[in-house]
Amino acid sequence: MSVVEGKAMTAIADVAASRTFDGVDLHALAAAIQTPFYAYSANAIRQRIAGLQTAFDGLDHRICYAVKANSNIAILQLMAHQGIGADIVSVGELQRSLAAGIPAERIVFSGVGKTREEIGKALAVGVWRFNVESADELALLEQVAKEQGACARAAVRINPDVDAQTHAKISTGKAENKFGVSIDEARRWFVQSSGSAHLRLDGLHAHIGSQILSLEPFRRALRRVEDFRRELVEAGHEIRSVDIGGGLGVSYRAGLDRPVDVNEYAALVREIFASFNGTLVLEPGRYLVGEAGILLTRAIRVKSAGEREFLVVDAAMNDLLRPSLYEAWHDIVPLHDRREPARYDVVGPVCETGDTFARDRAMTRCRAGDLLMIGGAGAYGSSMASTYNSRPLTAEVLLDDGRYAVIRRRQSFAEMVAGEQLPQAWNET
Numbered sequence: 001m002s003v004v005e006g007k008a009m010t011a012i013a014d015v016a017a018s019r020t021f022d023g024v025d026l027h028a029l030a031a032a033i034q035t036p037f038y039a040y041s042a043n044a045i046r047q048r049i050a051g052l053q054t055a056f057d058g059l060d061h062r063i064c065y066a067v068k069a070n071s072n073i074a075i076l077q078l079m080a081h082q083g084i085g086a087d088i089v090s091v092g093e094l095q096r097s098l099a100a101g102i103p104a105e106r107i108v109f110s111g112v113g114k115t116r117e118e119i120g121k122a123l124a125v126g127v128w129r130f131n132v133e134s135a136d137e138l139a140l141l142e143q144v145a146k147e148q149g150a151c152a153r154a155a156v157r158i159n160p161d162v163d164a165q166t167h168a169k170i171s172t173g174k175a176e177n178k179f180g181v182s183i184d185e186a187r188r189w190f191v192q193s194s195g196s197a198h199l200r201l202d203g204l205h206a207h208i209g210s211q212i213l214s215l216e217p218f219r220r221a222l223r224r225v226e227d228f229r230r231e232l233v234e235a236g237h238e239i240r241s242v243d244i245g246g247g248l249g250v251s252y253r254a255g256l257d258r259p260v261d262v263n264e265y266a267a268l269v270r271e272i273f274a275s276f277n278g279t280l281v282l283e284p285g286r287y288l289v290g291e292a293g294i295l296l297t298r299a300i301r302v303k304s305a306g307e308r309e310f311l312v313v314d315a316a317m318n319d320l321l322r323p324s325l326y327e328a329w330h331d332i333v334p335l336h337d338r339r340e341p342a343r344y345d346v347v348g349p350v351c352e353t354g355d356t357f358a359r360d361r362a363m364t365r366c367r368a369g370d371l372l373m374i375g376g377a378g379a380y381g382s383s384m385a386s387t388y389n390s391r392p393l394t395a396e397v398l399l400d401d402g403r404y405a406v407i408r409r410r411q412s413f414a415e416m417v418a419g420e421q422l423p424q425a426w427n428e429t
């Protein structure tokens with residue numbers, strides 16, 4: 001069975017036609033929960049996980065979900081129940097993962113800005129390995145491990161200098177990006193670290209970017225990593241893990257985006273790493289959750305300005321930042337039966353011109369109060385949300401076979417301003 005088929009019916013056209021998502025009636029849901037809110041299909045996520053696990057079946061591998069894609073604890077618990085680990089980039093993500101039941105030994109810690117405090121905490125709980133991105137960080141990791149009387153397991157993040165052919169803001173594997181180190185630098189690290197009592201540098205890591213829609217960038221980057229691994233082994237270094245990162249793209253434009261087939265991706269990985277007998281680590285984020293989520297919103301009003309018509313909805317850039325930040329496309333579908341065509345600039349209420357979900361978008365004519373869904377909102381949606389314009393964080397709902405559970409209440413005003421206070425005592429430093 002293809003991973004996009006099955007009862008969850010995540011294809012946006014199916015959801016639009018049936019007005020149901022994972023068996024839940026969307027109009028009834030929106031009557032019970034104030035819009036805007038996110039809804040995620042548990043079955044769609046499970047299907048993605050199963051598809052990936054099947055594709056890599058028989059290969060020594062671990063899937064560590066990139067928590068930043070959607071870090072709701074209920075989503076992380078769903079991952080934990082499927083045996084998935086976590087790829088974290090902060091202590092906050094570490095705490096969420098542990099709270100959700102993902103064991104420390106399934107957690108990898110990535111990121112260019114790990115602080116001494118963060119390294120200390122992650123080491124103390126026993127995370128599986130650190131993906132190290134600079135010489136300074138490597139030295140700090142060794143020092144903190146020594147102080148704790150521990151031995152840190154580490155992989156070096158290689159910057160393979162490959163163009164991921166994706167949006168510049170989500171491209172991470174070019175030499176000019178801040179991520180990883182060159183192969184020349186990594187080579188020196190292996191020489192310097194061999195024999196360290198507190199640092200076991202025995203892994204390689206590469207993550208070249210996100211929303212990648214072709215196998216070619218993966219092929220080029222992974223070949224470089226594998227060539228380097230062989231060179232290291234010939235030089236007498238032991239490499240126990242190769243982390244091939246995340247980056248698998250999803251479909252944001254129904255019928256137009258053509259995501260990589262995971263079976264072809266897995267075949268490529270099998271071919272390139274045929275002579276490697278350690279553990280392969282995968283860090284998918286968007287691929288597991290992106291198409292499993294929608295953002296439900298209602299039209300506030302239609303505003304005409306000369307030729308243009310603005311459809312003002314109650315969701316905004318603070319809820320879903322991707323269109324403003326990356327000029328990302330999201331399919332937007334009104335959930336009504338009227339047929340009259342219209343073209344809208346779909347905008348939110350925030351006081352920014354950038355608060356635009358779509359420009360001159362063809363859809364059916366809408367009225368105030370109409371329910372619409374914004375597709376492909378499961379990844380980098382709620383996890384990037386803010387309270388800009390003093391708009392509370394939206395609710396999130398998990399759907400599972402006709403049932404739903406609120407997995408984040410809509411933030412109250414008191415919660416939004418918690419921590420703010422008037423100056424009570426003025427301190428001098």
Ligand SMILES: *Cc1c(COP(=O)(O)O)cnc(C)c1O
Pocket residue numbers: 066068069087110111207209210211245246247248283284285286287
């Ligand atoms: C963001 C990130 C990922 C996940 O990327 P996706 O494109 O969502 O799969 C994986 N690894 C690292 C190091 C990341 O920073």
